[in-house]
Amino acid sequence: MKKILITGANGQVGSELKDVFKDRVDLDTFFLDRNQLPLDQTAIIQDIFGMYQPDVIIHCAAYTAVDKAETEQDMADKVNHLASEEIAIYCRLNNVKLIAISTDYVFDGESSQPMLEDAPVAPINTYGITKLKGEQAIKKWQPESIIIRTSWVYSVYGNNFVKTMVRLMNEREEISVIDDQIGSPTYALDLAKAVAHILDGEQWIPGIYHFSNEGEISWYDFAAEIKNIKGIDCKINPIPTASYPTPAKRPKFSLLDKKKIKETFGVVVPEWKKSLRYMLNKI
Template sequence: MRIVVTGAYGQLGSEIKTLSTEYPGWDFLFTDVDSLDITNENAVDQFIADKNIDFVINCAAYTAVDKAESDRETARKVNALAPEILAKVTQKYGARLIHVSTDYVFAGDACEPYTETDEVNPLGVYGQTKLDGENKIQAQNPESIIIRTAWLYSVYGNNFVKTMLRIGRERGELGVVFDQVGSPTNAADLAAAILEIIRLSEKDSKGFVPGIYHFSNEGVASWYDFAVAVFEIAGVKCKVNPVTSEQFPTPTKRPHYSVLNKSKIKNTFNIRIPYWRDSLQLCLQKMTE
């Protein structure tokens, strides 16, 4: 089993790398922009053709949500063109593609968890380019799996948890928005779910069920709740004040409601998803170790 992981330096790619040691029979090839330019079709074609690849896990993404508004071309290349190329090449050589997408494909105006078939309506360039990537994959290689996730954090990379810990230790108090709601998601849990899907596929080719899926940790929180939990679990004394999105303006409008319905991925692959606070606690323990 040979598996290519793109975006290997990112949060999710790094978590997959950590978990890869638990699969000694699998040959992982971890790539990032310095070793494989996934926006270059010839480079991707040659890489996949030469190495007899079984799976490609695309963790690469342009995730600078606000910067994407002024850097549309780069966002388009990474979030839309690259997935199209990966889909085309995996289809050509019979490899399986697992691609990671985002809750930002939705407008965030729902009042119950989004299912995979709910109407999409991105609010900004980042969400639109990610949706374009989904559509291009389904057009080029409909036998792919697309997993939308939300509010990702990890012991690796830059993320909300690390930012809160840094600011919380520097200041006595800070304001965090309370009117944006979602499910904080430990990238380690998503990494485990992706590798479980591949394990099921190795046991039985019918175990790989193409389509769009949602994955985030269980439970619901606002960014305010998330920050309070980070300080509480980490033992950081910092007062968190709830503020509205209007008090904290950003170039891109954020979805107010990003809760995802995970029934499909749980039922299809028999995946158990941990509660967000439990996963946060594990992540913070790893950070202190």
């Protein structure tokens, strides 16, 4: 029986993977949270994996507090970079397959075309820098890995834009949402299903892949559709990024090109509105 270890058990993707794998009798799955696998304690990571001896590691855990990372740079680097390096070294030494989740924040956001996997990387905040270093460490130590970059992740689990918008729209008569950052959201369940599909496939083709839902929208468009689906009476004002300064800069354009993952693995990528409606019906 194939043994699969998932990091970030309580994160959005990890939680959705629990649901995807829960009825699988052909798999032995281990979900580790930050207490069982403290990624900031890099010296013990390989020993912890040694207790489980997995065949595959799905590395979902990350330091994702984008603004906080600007003041907690060492912690972000430990979790996103140095821990990923330890995981990759373990995988190489023990012939373990690795799927790691990365981010659109490795790009600078200056493109006007959906970004291919080999587009130039130039992160503009600490989170993006540490995630890119993590990618580079994984490629160096375990070049047979699969890295999946994703963007604007939301889920029924954890804290995310969708749940925040529903709460704010119910609390207030009007809200303001940025309309000049462009990308596509990712329903974590769709990403979890894509990961499971790759694992179940006949072929393992290492490399970097992009996955988000289909479509090209702004955060304002995203909020407007949440309002529409939920039927909430709240006015949404579109505002520019300049009107909402944050400690960390955000990419203006982070639309990912998904051709490679679709053509290589036959992954089906749902349209963003369909996935959003499905998720909102669950909460």
